Each structure stands twice: as C-alpha cells, then as structure tokens.
Amino acid sequence: MTKKTLKDISCSFCGKDAKHVDTLIEGNNAYICADCIELSLEIVHEKKQEKLLFDNTELRFPTEINEYLNEYVIGQPDAKKVVSVAIFNHYQRLLYNKTHDDKIEKSNLLFIGPSGSGKTYIAKIVAKFLGLPFAIVDATSLTESGYVGDDVESILGRLLWAADDDINKAEQGIIYIDELDKKSKRGESVSISRDVSGEGVQQALLKLIEGTVADINPSGGRKHPDASKVRMRTDDILFICAGAFQGLDAIIKQRLGKGKVGFGAKQFDERQEKGNVTTKDLIKYGIIPELLGRLPITVEFDQLTEGDLVDIMLKPKNSIVKQYKNLLSQQKINLDVDLDACKHIANKSFNTDLGARALRTVIDGLLTDVFFEIKDIIDKGYNQINVTTLDDEIEITKEKNTNEKTED
DSSP, rough: OOOOOGGGGGGGGTBBGGSSSSSSESSSSOOOEEHHHHHHHHHHHHHHHOOOOOOTTTOOOHHHHHHHHHHOOOOHHHHHHHHHHHHHHHHHHHHHHHHHHSOOOOOEEEEEOOOOOSSHHHHHHHHHHHHHOEEEEEEEGGGTTSSBBOTTTTHHHHHHHHHTTOOHHHHEEEEEOGGGGGGGOTTTOOTTTTTHHHHHHHHHHHHHHOOOOOOOSGGGOOHHHHHHHHEEOOOOOOEEEEEEOOOOHHHHHHHHHHOOOOOTOOOOOOOGGGOOOOHHHHHHHOEEEEEEEEHEEEEEEEOOHHHHHHHHSSTTHHHHHHHHHHHHTTOOOOEEOOHHHHHHHHHOOOOOTTTHHHHHHHHHHOOOOHHHTTTHHHHTTEEEEEEEEEEEEEEEEEETTOOOOOOO
C-alpha cells in the first residue's frame, strides 16, 4: 500500500490540500479542514434554531394559561388575563416566523406593582406551565460594561444554565429582570440617591431585549478567561421587566391634576391610578423612551388585601400552609392552622407592606420553636400541632394520639 504524501492529502469537503489549510483531521478514508469544521458547526447551530420546543398542537390558549394561573395565584385577575394573552401571542409569533418571511415583532412585558403582589411568581408559574427555562436577575446587580458587577450579557448565561446548557431551549426561554425601577436615570422627579449608572444599564439592555447575537460564557454566565464561549440569539427570548416604581403614583396624580391641595382640589380615588400609567409617566420617572419602546405591554398589579393574603395561605395548590403541613408530615405530625389564626397572620403581614412575601416570615417565626423541638415532640408521642388564637394572640398547642391536649 502506497503511503500518502502531504501533497496527496486534501479536505474531502472543500478540496483544499494540506498546504493551504491550517489543520487537517483524518477520519475513515476522509479528511476535514478547520474551516469546514467551523462552517459545519454554524450550520448545525442554525438547524437547531429552526427547531421549536412545541408546535400548534401543544400551544396553550390564553384561557388554559389563565386557568392554570388561577390554581396557584390569588387575585390579580386583570394581570393574569393580560399575561395569558401576551404569552400566547408570543409563542404564536415563534410558530409564524418559522415559516414566513414577513416576521412578527416581539412584544416584551413591563410589570408594575407593589412588592409582594405576585409579579415574579406569575412569571415563574407561566414558565413552569409551558416547560420553558426561566432566569431571574436583579437589575441592581447589573452595571455598564467595564464596571464592577454583572454586565447585562451575563443574564443569558443564567438562562443557558437554567436550560441545562441546551442552547435551543435557552433561545426560547423567559428572562425576568426585577427592580428595573432602581435603574431609572436621574430626572426632575427622581431622588438624587438613585444609581447614577442606571441609564447606562438601560442602554445596554436595548439590543439584548430587542434581539441580537451574543457570545456568552456558559455555566451561569460567570466570566472566566479560559472559558469557551457559546453564541446565543435573543430574538425569541421573552423579556419581562418589573419593578414597584415607588413614587410613580405621585407623577400620575400631578398629570391628572389630582395632586392639588386646598379649596377646589378634586377628591382623588386611589383606584383611579390603575390603568392611568402612560409612557410619559414612565419617562418622567426615569425609564428611557428607547427601552419602553421595547416593552410595549404594560401589566399593572394591585396591592394585595388582607383577604387576599388569607386566601394565599389556604387556597393555592402549593399554598404556604400546605407547604408547612408537608414539612411536618415528614415526621408523621399533622399541622392545623384555623381561619382566625390565618386572619391574624395576614393582618401582621399586611402591616409590613411586603405583601405575600411577609407571610412566610411571619409563619416561620411562629413555628421556629416547633421545628427546633421536633425531636422532643416526637419522643413524647405528639402527632398534632394546632395554630389557633386566644385573646387575639396566636396560640400553638400539641396533641397526642389519645387527643390529650397540652399547651405550648
């Protein structure tokens, strides 16, 4: 058998000989050069992009999305309706754009509402329902490129990590950017204490949200000099930006002429604020017009009432009380929290102005001693923990199998 010389060897794909390429890799009676390998990888990437995570038969209709949200999210009927329609149309757009040249533009969302009103939770539940990768980032941790902190492209690394490094899944996922209001630029109505780099971060987010191709570091997006980068497109990623926007109500009142005091001032109904948020209000608050143009759907969230907080403890599939019941059931102990106790907890949580977030803090505080003494409780044969009220204070009691009750 005649041994091949360098001049006899060439790439089996492009035909270039060994003298005109940097590298030739030998296979089974074939060779491939570095240029053809790179081209092949690009073709594979493009083919992966054409594959959607679902088709028309799997697309969930707005009423189905809303029904699922109702199983987990208490209140916010208007917000759930708008989100259900927006999510449906976003993934309809992906299906349409796959087979049509006249592309439908993306409609990202802006959530506005008080802390603990369910903004983040609704986004998480939707992603879970659709089986999509979901990444959350706090806008306050983002900085302009070149400053200490996470640059905006690190967000994509987090989404890729959530997608188990599946680039195709990541490119159809959902990114939730919280506390956007904390990155408002300094303006006439904005506190001087706000982050001076806010406008720079907003500018950096523009291309990412609208659609671009970014080279990112995998494994959560952390920078490393030796890490190999992957290329990700953001055209089909749904971006949801959110914030409490404290002080926005004052801007709205001023515009509506309801911030006046004294004789002849109009009575202002707080409920009238909802639905009155305009682009000009948000610009005055410090969000740049270019970014608002990329967030065309605004979803307003209500302040949760004490009644809502009681329902949150009891009604959802994964309600907070059910979660604590499940924890204690691991040790074969039953937990019962009566309605009056739930109302007491809701009242205490409501007064913190943290909304639903405060519920877990309050309940954790009440049950800390129970969990700390769990071994002693088991050893003494107690299998029932009751949370009730006595003289308008929470009372926790324990029971044995014999129904003998002992006060804590």
